[in-house]
Amino acid sequence: MEEEENGAGFRLLLAVILLAIVAGGVTDLILDAPRSWLTFHVLFELGMVAAALVSATALWLGWWRARRAVSTLARSLAEHQAERDAWRASAEQALAGLGRAIGRQFDQWKLTGAEREVAVLLLQGYGHKQIAGLTHRSERTVRQHAVAVYRKAGISSRAELAAFFLRDIEVPDRER
Numbered sequence: 001m002e003e004e005e006n007g008a009g010f011r012l013l014l015a016v017i018l019l020a021i022v023a024g025g026v027t028d029l030i031l032d033a034p035r036s037w038l039t040f041h042v043l044f045e046l047g048m049v050a051a052a053l054v055s056a057t058a059l060w061l062g063w064w065r066a067r068r069a070v071s072t073l074a075r076s077l078a079e080h081q082a083e084r085d086a087w088r089a090s091a092e093q094a095l096a097g098l099g100r101a102i103g104r105q106f107d108q109w110k111l112t113g114a115e116r117e118v119a120v121l122l123l124q125g126y127g128h129k130q131i132a133g134l135t136h137r138s139e140r141t142v143r144q145h146a147v148a149v150y151r152k153a154g155i156s157s158r159a160e161l162a163a164f165f166l167r168d169i170e171v172p173d174r175e176r
Contacts, residue, residue, distance in 0.1 A: 011063060018056040025049035102165055109152040118145040122158045123165065 025045045034042045088095075102123070106116050114137075121131045128146065132139040150156055155164060 011059075014059065015056065018052045018059075021052040022049050022056075025052070098165070105165070109149070111149060111152060115145045115149050115152070118142055119149045119161065122146060122149070122161055 025048045029042065029045050029049075032041070036042070037046075102120075103116075106119065111119060114135075117135060118131055121134065126134065128139050128142045131137075132142045135142065137145075146158070149161065153161065153164065155161055
């Protein structure tokens with residue numbers, strides 16, 4: 001929010017400067033009351049006034065487009081967040097059931113607490129280095145836990161671990 005306020009202050013300052021250039025140029029031309037419009041001084045003043053007006057117009061259009069783009073992005077983000085929240089609400093029971101089923105399987109494999117934690121994070125898609133950071137363990141320890149999980153489960157990789165739990169999930173056919 002502070003950046004937006006600073007940006008608004010900068011835009012206001014820039015607008016005031018450009019308007020001052022326009023007002024100063026027009027005032028100078030009026031006060032000079034030139035006999036001919038084809039003198040260097042008059043053409044220079046007109047060029048400055050025109051450049052300031054074109055710059056002000058271009059900046060205003062840019063700011064207007066940027067504000068519109070931000071508004072569109074904010075609406076899109078809100079829609080995606082609402083879609084995510086609706087999906088989570090509708091899938092909450094299924095996710096809770098899947099979590100309980102995974103916990104029962106971990107019990108059958110006799111995983112320790114640390115192994116369970118690493119296994120869940122592996123299922124969530126984290127790598128060994130990320131898991132080490134999240135769990136405050138060394139990467140080597142995380143790898144050892146992962147290997148223990150794979151050995152106890154009778155599998156050989158994180159992909160097989162995910163497949164163990166997700167293999168039988170069917171995506172509903174649209175035509176059904």
